[in-house]
Amino acid sequence: MIFKQLIELVRKEMLVLVRDRQTILLLFLMPVALIFFMSLALEGVWADKLVGRKISMVVDNQSRSYQANLLAGKIKAHALIVPVERPAGADVDRIFAEGTAQAVVTIPPGFEEGDRPVEIRFDPVMDASYRIAARSLITSLAVEVVMGVDNLEAVVSGLVVERSGPNRELPTPLQQTVPAYAIFAMFFIAIPMSVGFLREKKDGTLQRLFTYPVSANLVTLGKITPYFLINVVQFVLMMLVGIFVMSRFIAPAFHAGAHPWHMLPVTLAVAAATTGFGVLVAATAKTPEQSSTLAATGAILMGVFGGIMVPHAVMPPVMKKLAMISPMFWAHQAYLDIFLRDAAFGIILPRLIILTLFAIICFYVAGRKVRWI
């Protein structure tokens, strides 16, 4: 009988939820929209961070000497350069203002005699590291031409060797936003959960429930279970959207790491934390309106601190430490461990324990505070 009652409690909660269009929009469409637009916004930031991006450049050869032509040819042919023709009559400021190119290289007359240097001008908004890279490249090519060396990089390859491991800190836009806004939306479940509880309390259906042989524990379980399941569905849907839809529009494509199955325990722990948060809000607030504000504000603050809105990797050191107060940080880092660092289960376990502890504390405090009638 208890199991049958639980099934009906879950069924009722699901029916009430799916017939509430605003809630469905909040739980499913909001994160999809956030993932899409935030990924697009972050794509620009990542473009300057990730290796392999090219620099668009106008090469203005005013010398036309053999050496000048050779240098211009080398610059235009280099793999990191996208040569751009100077639009007729356009000065440098207009080139940058219209976004035609990021840099303009001028090879002046007399360059081959060493009378005048090659001049590089950069778009003022261009990232400093890019300027350094572009400047080094042009210097190397100029040295090759002046010294008569065919490939300077090949000559110095024995002197300097780059040894850098794969990127394990900076997620791609989709690796950042897909789990981030999935977690964010999962925490938003606290709104319908707490509002539903308080509305039932206000309209008397909760009190009526206790005129039947039903225990408070069963009612609690019946309220938590559907939201827990919805959390899992939310995460799966967001992942599918990230992998199969967003990857078509936003580069690079989503990469889920070497152990994607580790997402399961993390998602279950996150769902426990979010439902715990929902129960705590429901037990703390006095009216549905109050619970709605409390849950939304709580989720947004956790998102701000937890590296959801601003990626943790680019936060200043103080904020990086403060992030640890947010359960969203632990949840997000657990997913990034899987996507970026191919983490073994032992690595993500401490994060799971923290999320589970957060859930237990929420349930405990809520249990002490809740007034059913």
Place this chain on the structure above:
Amino acid sequence: MNALDISSVTFCYDGSPAPALRDFSMAVADGRTHALLGPNGAGKSTLMRIITGQLQGQTGGVSVYGLRMPDSKALSFIGCAPQPISLYPSLTARENLRFFGAMAGMSKDQIASRSDWALEKTGLAESSEAAVASFSGGMQRRLNLAAALLHSPKLLLLDEPSAGVDPQSRNHMYDLLMELNAGGVTILLCTHMMEEAQRLCSGLTLLDRGERIYDGRMSDIGNLEEFFLKKTGRGLRDL
């Protein structure tokens, strides 16, 4: 056997200086219809909640068909139609009944057949698949009663069952309650409508400021409203 026995119940809400019920006793014999009347704040709703086990912590005792509350078997004897419309507005009438039937421990088949019966009896058969939110006040009130009747309770607790309904719905409801009582269902009616109490009930308990001030037969009272005002006074009871 009495359907309901309440003996020396005293109950005080947390933080309240005065008890909501003070040494209150009453009994309702099996198969009777009994009215529980009192001004606002008299303690009627508190008593209803104590009977159904929603409120606990009182001194004294409550028994339903000899079973001391709280008791899950005794709860299955009780059908309760609370004063607020305690239904899920986004669910249909039948979905609401299915839910409350399952909470009462009924089987799927029992729920199906009793839902048909309850919907028919409350005049809602044709609206059974409509969302409760689309119902008129009278229809919602009747469904509120239907949910209480679903599991064939022996003791029906009704708190203002006809509040806010039109005369048609009210009379339909009275006929149904009389039919149920004729079939052996005991009814405890909590109402502010004196005419309703006098029409439906054979016994009466008056409650004021948490204390019983009258307990007797309805037939001993001529004009109930005058009797009520005489016993409880004409002063306003704003809380």
